[in-house]
Amino acid sequence: MSLNPVALEELVRRVLLEDVGPGDVATSAVVPEDVRCTAQIVAAAPGILCGHPVARAVFRALDPSVEYTPLVPEGSEVDAGAPVASLSGPARPILTAERAALGLLQKMSGIATATRRLADGIKYYHARLVAGWETLPGLRLLEQYAVRVGGGQVQPYGLAGGVLIRSGHLALAGGVREAVVAARKSAPPLSRVAVEVASLEQVQEALDAGADILVLTGMDPETVKRAVEQASGKAVLEACGTADPSHLIEIAKTGVDIISVCDLAHSAKSIPFRLSIEGAKAQEKEA
Template sequence: MSTEGWQLDNFDLDRFVRQTLDEDLGVGLPGGGHDVTSESVIPPDARFAGTMDSREAVVVAGLPIAAAFFRALDPTTEIELLADEGAEVAAGGDLLRLSGNARALLTAERSALNLVQHLSGIATLTRRYVRAMGESRCILLDTRKTLPGLRVLEKYATRVGGAQNHRMGLWDAAMIKDNHVAVAGGVTEAIRRAREAGVERIICEVDRLEQIEPALGAGATHLLLDNMSPAALRQAVALVAGRVPTEASGGVTLETIAAIAATGVDFISVGRLTQSAPAADIGLDFILA
């Protein structure tokens, strides 16, 4: 499997790799700019070979990015990807095999592992939520609850796990929530202002059934049904009657998502996918080549 051609829209992989490595190496800091341990302990011409493997069952995400870390410090590094992005790998399964300059591989190791552990953790949890929904037409969405600077990568990992992306940021849709409503003076007024500003996608959060008709009448194009019980969600879906997409959100767990999906909502958004997914247990062991 090759890493050539792998890219993400609106993401500069080379810059991300360089900035991450510079941070770890202390570039620009007094005494920084190098790996003290590897330079003092490892001969400059030593070569390592290694295998990245999973110590638990995971959904794989981030291997092409890991490869970029190693190649950034040793362009001649030989890398073989042993699993596709999105593949389900059992505990003990090999993910990546590589060989190259020992100093370079050791310097890049932590950054590469951190990234694969984090993204695979997100993809693995996302796949669990998708499966927990059962046989449903409902679609799982992520949220903006991402780590600063990592949104594109974390939302990539949710796609790998089987979800769809919600808003990528504050720019691609209006989401009118309770604080916006409070300042604007009501749901109708908040939506009216968004429409007058020329916003096409207007998502409006409602937490009571009586807010639905005013929101639809004012021109909302998507309703976020916040923290409603399955019974209330069924009522809401019936009231909306297919006029706009409906999205359930708030307090969704692996234990409750199937019941929520069965209410007929079009989407379910889960902040935990990116906010608190545990890192996957993935390791990398080197030997002298």
């Protein structure tokens, strides 16, 4: 499991451009340029650690000589007070990158923690846990990575990655059948066509039109179960769930193939981390 290095580099550049801008006034004023330090990133609450590659990239973007060493593997469960990474190098870039690096680490660890909790709850059922389409442009790369680290799966990265016919498409196309047929004609040959359906009548329309994936929206568990029986394996069925583990179990019991949690990425509570400076000294100058 890895992050696209080109996309990560661009994301980090934009994050630092926003957070640091023309410079870190406080650090430049207080910390001499020749001071080096060692530090640790410490978890302030229990959770699933996610984001080592991102935190490393943030620190090293400001100074490639900064050494970032993970102390626990990516995806590990950590306790409050546990050191998760060590840092050494010039003090200024370490302090300047602190807020951005820890902020991303906190957000990604929160998503991974929430995902692991939900995925573990349905691991003995047929259904797969998938993060919904509601990830944020600009942070989608990190949000989807964190979901995978937590044990979930993700939707296509962007609108070009798959065909999802939503309710707005249905209203403008004239119905389920019309929208699916139109998508089949225009989409790339190997594309799978997914369509949102809100009733058992629309389920049948979608099946008759040859849709590959039926996204069951606004249905209670009993209706989802009936939709599963109606489809009888002719299409992949995806039901929308919430971040409530008990609700996910009820949905999983219906026999549906996929459970998507729309707010999984953006509603997860961040896991706090702090930077602990351990030692500092001025760099010895050459004679």
